[in-house]
Amino acid sequence: MAERVFVFGAGYVGLVTGACLATSGHTVTVLDVDERKLESLRKGECPFFEPGLSEVITKALAAGTLSFSLLGDIEAVENIAVIAVGTPSTATGSADMTYVRAVADFLEEKAAPGTVVVMKSTVPPGTGAKLSARLAAAGLGYASNPEFLREGSAVTDWFETDRVVIGGDDASVAKISRLYADMDSPILACDVTSAEMIKYASNAFLATKISFINEIAVLCDFVGASVDDVSKGIGMDTRIGASFLKPGIGYGGSCFPKDTRALDFLATLNGYDFHLLRSVIDVNSRQRLLPVRALKARFGSLEGHRVALLGLTFKPETDDTREAPAIEIAELLQAEGAEVVGFNPIPVTIPGLDTIATTIEEAVSGADAIVLSTEWAQIVESNWPALVASMTGERIVFDGRNALDPKVIRAAGGSYIGVGRPEGVGANNHAG
Ligand SMILES: NC(=O)c1ccc[n+]([C@@H]2O[C@H](COP(=O)([O-])OP(=O)(O)OC[C@H]3O[C@@H](n4cnc5c(N)ncnc54)[C@H](O)[C@@H]3O)[C@@H](O)[C@H]2O)c1
Structure with missing residues (x-):
């Protein structure tokens, strides 16, 4: 009816x-x-x-x-x-x-x-x-x-x-x-x-899965394990399920950040300390620092370095930039003195980032580092050997979504950094 x-x-x-x-x-x-x-x-x-x-x-x-x-x-x-x-x-x-x-x-x-x-x-x-x-x-x-x-x-x-x-x-x-x-x-x-x-419980649980695999990714880097294989292996267990086990620079968007905060607020208001949820939120904030920390570790100071920030929306296939990790990453990189050029497959703007290129080639050419923030297919499926060749200096590619093939980046002369993907470990990752 x-x-x-x-x-x-x-x-x-x-x-x-x-x-x-x-x-x-x-x-x-x-x-x-x-x-x-x-x-x-x-x-x-x-x-x-x-x-x-x-x-x-x-x-x-x-x-x-x-x-x-x-x-x-x-x-x-x-x-x-x-x-x-x-x-x-x-x-x-x-x-x-x-x-x-x-x-x-x-x-x-x-x-x-x-x-x-x-x-x-x-x-x-x-x-x-x-x-x-x-x-x-x-x-x-x-x-x-x-x-x-x-x-x-x-x-x-x-x-x-x-x-x-x-x-x-x-x-x-x-x-x-x-x-x-x-x-x-x-x-x-x-x-x-x-x-x-x-x-609220659904969103909090999905956010928990993301922060959990991000914690495991950190440990994978320490011990020399491939988080891609670990994620696949645990996701094959039907009690766990494969979704929301992709490590990276954390969740963003108009729902997970605000809904986890609101649930935490509700708990606090009722006199309850929701430790687990607080940790989920903290881990997510920490993940956003990873690319900045990695570039500082390589360059010392970011002063005078040019960074291409690829993918400005909080996820692919949307123009929504609410609480997108790219916003905070752009702000942190610029505060450290880097010159940041953004690129997104469909035109968007983010607060505090004035330079946005119209093509990925324009964003990457002459950069000495790339931070891949959102795994749009148009970005992942670009001609990466040509992109790396157009970079200068150390040609660092920080893959914040574990979406690129490290072998391709390294073969093109780039220096690949993923999340929980130590060099030489994992099927996707061997030098040859
Ligand atoms: N975006 C998502 O993916 C998603 C998914 C599930 C649930 N939600 C929830 O759904 C709700 C809406 O989210 P959204 O992303 O669609 O928001 P939005 O910001 O995209 O849209 C809200 C719309 O409401 C309009 N509006 C404001 N005051 C109004 C009024 N008095 N009368 C009529 N319209 C008015 C605004 O102009 C705007 O167009 C939120 O509570 C959000 O948490 C969002």
């Missing part, structure tokens, strides 16, 4: 949610406060880079099931209202609930009684219990429906999600389940607070 849906927030989550629900036949209006964003959306242009999303928007617009509206222009909201606005970090690490509160206030005033408010934004466990009581007084239902999509593969993730989590009373869960009726994914129904906790 087609449902009438209003989605608040035309960001990565709101837009994917709205467009995908509309292609499934639901009648969706996506609302935002940013008129410029809405103008381009009405023309079928996606305001950010997300593979496949433009096509889904165009299809839904053509079918007449998707529309866009400025928040201030909407007079009535009914049936289902999905909140998908940002919940960034505050200075304390807690989740900033300003945008969520603004939408909740709006709905309290404008939504027709019987409307079910669905929280898709990531909000601290306990939020829904309080908010639902307030909304109930206005005759509104409430459900928590956390989102697990990943930028870069958001559309596929939407349609092929491992699970849909819906927290709420029986009536709300039944209603929201209908949004996913055409999908094969299992639905986990639970109470609101547990649904909220599932989202």
Whole structure:
């Protein structure tokens, strides 16, 4: 059965949610406060880079099931209202609930009684219990429906999600389940607070896997083991699983850093010291120092050295640079006196980095070091012998994602440094 849906927030989550629900036949209006964003959306242009999303928007617009509206222009909201606005970090690490509160206030005033408010934004466990009581007084239902999509593969993730989590009373869960009726994914129904906790616990666990393998990578460097082989070997154990075991300069983005901080804040607020999570966060911060430490160890001072920083987004296939490791690395390298030239396969800017080349060749030519920060295919699959040949001096290649073949870099006269990949160890790594 087609449902009438209003989605608040035309960001990565709101837009994917709205467009995908509309292609499934639901009648969706996506609302935002940013008129410029809405103008381009009405023309079928996606305001950010997300593979496949433009096509889904165009299809839904053509079918007449998707529309866009400025928040201030909407007079009535009914049936289902999905909140998908940002919940960034505050200075304390807690989740900033300003945008969520603004939408909740709006709905309290404008939504027709019987409307079910669905929280898709990531909000601290306990939020829904309080908010639902307030909304109930206005005759509104409430459900928590956390989102697990990943930028870069958001559309596929939407349609092929491992699970849909819906927290709420029986009536709300039944209603929201209908949004996913055409999908094969299992639905986990639970109470609101547990649904909220599932989202934070999932992100914290994935971040833990990343920091764990990063710790193992450090030990691999000490003892002369290949973290690539170790990661593969432990990932083959089905109890562990192979995903999120890739070592490197750490996680970034708009979710893991802020959600781990918010969960840690929640623990502290409740008088509990979440040691393990604190260590996960600390290890991640330390990983970002690795390229700077490695270059300082080689050059002594970075003064007068030119470094090409490749991959400025927090992961490939997105234009999102929120909390991308490249931001901090650029800042640290420049503070040490290096001249940094950035490059990203799709045009983006990052704070504090003024020089961004339009081609990888331009960024690398004349550099005496490279830091590979994000493993875009366009970067990894470049002509590395030619790139190394265009460098000068020691031609150091710091591979922050263990994505390059050390043999190729060394054969071209470069000096390769990976994360947990000591020279001469591992299948990918022998000199010949
Ligand atoms: N980005 C992800 O990969 C991802 C994945 C899962 C969950 N989440 C969570 O989903 C939420 C949204 O994240 P995002 O990355 O889509 O955020 P975003 O910053 O990309 O988008 C938020 C949108 O909300 C709009 N907005 C702000 N106030 C508004 C209001 N009062 N009414 C209507 N629109 C308003 C903004 O203009 C913006 O377009 C966050 O809580 C995030 O943690 C994000």
